[in-house]
Amino acid sequence: MSGLLRRLALISALAGCACACLVALLTVASIAGRSLWSRPIPGDVELSQFGIALCIALCLPWCQLQRANIIVDFFTQKMAPRPRGLLDAVGALLLALMVGLLAWRTMVGALSVREAGEATMILDLPMWISYAALGPGLALTALIALAQVLPHLRGEPAA
Numbered sequence: 001m002s003g004l005l006r007r008l009a010l011i012s013a014l015a016g017c018a019c020a021c022l023v024a025l026l027t028v029a030s031i032a033g034r035s036l037w038s039r040p041i042p043g044d045v046e047l048s049q050f051g052i053a054l055c056i057a058l059c060l061p062w063c064q065l066q067r068a069n070i071i072v073d074f075f076t077q078k079m080a081p082r083p084r085g086l087l088d089a090v091g092a093l094l095l096a097l098m099v100g101l102l103a104w105r106t107m108v109g110a111l112s113v114r115e116a117g118e119a120t121m122i123l124d125l126p127m128w129i130s131y132a133a134l135g136p137g138l139a140l141t142a143l144i145a146l147a148q149v150l151p152h153l154r155g156e157p158a159a
Contacts, residue, residue, distance in 0.1 A: 009140060015058050023052055093149050
């Protein structure tokens with residue numbers, strides 16, 4: 001696996017973890033504000049939804065790199081390495097195509113939402129930013145899955 005892809009995946013995962021921590025702090029602060037002063041943080045649900053979606057998109061590349069996605073290997077665990085590698089290669093290729101399609105359509109959606117001028121209900125934040133922020137993590141996941149296809153075919157470790 002390319003050292004560059006590995007570094008990008010790690011940076012992405014760390015950013016995703018930071019995002020999840022910020023959402024957790026936001027949630028605690030909002031609940032405390034609601035309990036103590038009857039004043040939650042305005043737009044906390046909007047920010048939490050965006051933050052967790054971003055966290056997931058940013059952690060996907062590292063998850064794919066580590067082969068930590070859910071794999072149903074009940075039928076393949078006793079297969080010979082060669083046919084199992086072929087199935088893993090097909091799976092990685094299909095994942096690369098699917099996540100690449102998601103990245104592309106997410107970016108197209110971001111442009112469409114930007115043109116429409118849509119904004120969140122409470123904070124009036126531009127919605128296109130939340131769509132656009134998901135694209136890089138999805139695209140990196142697609143690149144990593146694509147880079148794993150050949151090693152799977154050769155029977156080499158893909159991570």
